[in-house]
Amino acid sequence: MRIENSFIPVRGVGARTERNLWKAGVTHWDEFDPRHVGAKTGDRIESYIAEAQTHLDDGDAHFFDESFPSKERWRLYENFREETCFFDIETTGLSPNRDKVTTVSFYQDGETTTLVRGDTLTADALREQFADATLISTFNGARFDVPFLETSFDLSIDLPHIDLMYPCKTLDLSGGLKQIEKDVGIERDRPDISGRDAVRLWHEYERGDDASLETLISYNREDTVNLQRLMETVTEQLHHRAWSDVLSDS
Template sequence: MRAYLDIETAYNGVMSVLGIYRQDRGIIQLVGGGISDIALYDALEHVTTIVTFNGSSFDLPVIKRQLHADLRAEFAHRDLLHECRRRGLRGGLKGVEEKLGIARASAGLSGRDAPRLWDRYEQYADHAALQTLLDYNRDDVVNLALLEAILDANGPLLANPARTVKLW
């Protein structure tokens, strides 16, 4: 069982949203004070592999620091960032998605918007900002599953992106 995981953080580096997509449960989003080790482990019940994009350098260390949960020690981990780079796909998740034709409802937003949206929610109870942040995080975790499927289906083809015309 796989879980696709992505976090968003506030300006101070504290997690504001921890999103998980599981094909058997759908999207699970822990928000603000609802982010805890117990809720995280409940969301990861029966999971064997966690899939991230740059999770080795960002998501998993932040989770370990803030929740004292060492997910790398407890689960297999697949970081799609490194697989994309080995196949000639550069840039962040949004850039890779664009190159591969993966759409997102939250187009136009980037990771730099996440702290701003969280700040608007916390300071002004702006529920529209929170919903936008949750939609953005949802796109991140769902698109990780799509990206993984494309990488698995097109392995060697992506080694030469100039040859890649159609990926599905």
């Protein structure tokens, strides 16, 4: 599903109207004909397409983040795949006011980077990682990872964000990231490590066990890379769900 297949950001166009347009063969902005809808709605769609095309040409994901309904923002991924930054953090606890970020891993366009507390993990290094991103993606990061980083490093992470926990819920996939990975068939190379294990590994590293840090980094990196695999799976399933009525009539 690409942004250009979507009419749902337009005021007065809901899921039903969008499906009716698709069924009528209007599956792309270039195919829109106002005769398929009322005059006012047609004018709004044509105005939106003209404005949206300019923003899309400029690579402006913010425009679409603001115009799409929150449940449909997963549609941005196909257009901004290479500029999507997946990231995951490990911490010593749940409170950004008391606890510390220990590692942060990033995965973008096939490259993985991990920043480590006391070494490479700084506010400037975080800003550099986000600088090339047009879209960010996490699992439960809207409530945890993003505010934790913003509080801990005095950052403002003002980027369009697909928190995969919510599209997963749309597909009735519940539980934590590891459980959802199992449910959709994503396998891990390492044995499962819990958040409590991640805290333990960090404290072992602080006491001089470098192997524990290596294990923690490997765990954090696998979490991050798997976010991309989950995104591909989830957006594909949501695409098929959105087009199910159209496909059944074809």
